[in-house]
Amino acid sequence: MVNPLIVANWKMYGDLASYKSVIRELAQNDVNLKLENVDVVICPPFPYLGILSSRLPGGIWLGAQYISTHAGGAYTGEVSAQMVRELGARYTLIGHSERREHFQERGSNLAEQLALATEHDLIPIICVGENKNEYDSHRSHNAVRRQLAAILERCHSRVDRLVIAYEPVWAIGSDKHADPDYVTQILQIIDEQVKTYPITQNACLTLLYGGSVGPENAAAYLSAPNVDGLLVGRASLNTHSFRRICESVLTNTQTLQQTETPVA
Numbered sequence: 001m002v003n004p005l006i007v008a009n010w011k012m013y014g015d016l017a018s019y020k021s022v023i024r025e026l027a028q029n030d031v032n033l034k035l036e037n038v039d040v041v042i043c044p045p046f047p048y049l050g051i052l053s054s055r056l057p058g059g060i061w062l063g064a065q066y067i068s069t070h071a072g073g074a075y076t077g078e079v080s081a082q083m084v085r086e087l088g089a090r091y092t093l094i095g096h097s098e099r100r101e102h103f104q105e106r107g108s109n110l111a112e113q114l115a116l117a118t119e120h121d122l123i124p125i126i127c128v129g130e131n132k133n134e135y136d137s138h139r140s141h142n143a144v145r146r147q148l149a150a151i152l153e154r155c156h157s158r159v160d161r162l163v164i165a166y167e168p169v170w171a172i173g174s175d176k177h178a179d180p181d182y183v184t185q186i187l188q189i190i191d192e193q194v195k196t197y198p199i200t201q202n203a204c205l206t207l208l209y210g211g212s213v214g215p216e217n218a219a220a221y222l223s224a225p226n227v228d229g230l231l232v233g234r235a236s237l238n239t240h241s242f243r244r245i246c247e248s249v250l251t252n253t254q255t256l257q258q259t260e261t262p263v264a
């Protein structure tokens with residue numbers, strides 16, 4: 001069985017002291033949080049990748065928040081897939097809604113990022129999700145399908161391992177979060193669509209939910225049938241909240257085991 005995946009997106013928040021404190025808290029691998037039962041990925045700002053990679057206990061991985069669409073060259077300010085891999089990243093986010101909104105990242109750039117990620121052995125976490133207008137006008141399914149197609153139709157590299165995070169834009173950084181049944185429905189659509197592309201046909205696919213995840217709702221998402229993990233923003237920089245989110249994997253596993261126990 002594959003471990004649930006909990007991804008922390010630290011965006012451009014925090015500082016070295018707060019990062020160390022979150023990692024220290026997670027490293028207390030005790031009865032409430034067994035790191036062998038959950039894969040935790042931390043995506044800090046670029047400059048911290050190297051320093052954090054030497055401090056991570058087993059079960060915690062590093063991810064980049066973005067990689068350049070270029071492999072290398074005269075692109076001042078850019079950071080390549082190869083560079084983040086060398087600094088210890090194992091994953092990279094691709095197409096987070098804030099990159100789409102503030103940096104105009106679109107399908108063709110994102111397809112190039114996907115190709116570079118796979119070439120440099122980074123596990124891609126592609127983020128998709130509808131905005132408030134699309135949600136209100138019942139166009140979420142189309143929006144998600146369109147975003148997926150724009151990346152997966154254009155990329156020509158074979159992808160063996162793929163993580164897709166469904167993050168409704170209206171739920172990110174707000175106090176709103178999507179209903180777990182609704183999330184299940186959208187993840188089902190994503191799952192079906194991903195399998196239609198030749199480059200991802202044999203990929204090992206992990207599906208995440210993200211958008212105002214906190215300790216109070218993490219277990220509800222994790223118990224939805226097709227949710228394999230969570231992408232967490234704000235709450236991942238709060239030492240206790242993030243630990244509790246990771247612990248909810250254990251609660252969920254216990255609930256599942258109880259449900260699966262045959263009645264004598």
Ligand code: PGA
Binds near residue numbers: 171174210212
């Ligand atoms: P949030 O952010 O958990 O603060 O809503 C999620 C994200 O941006 O990935």
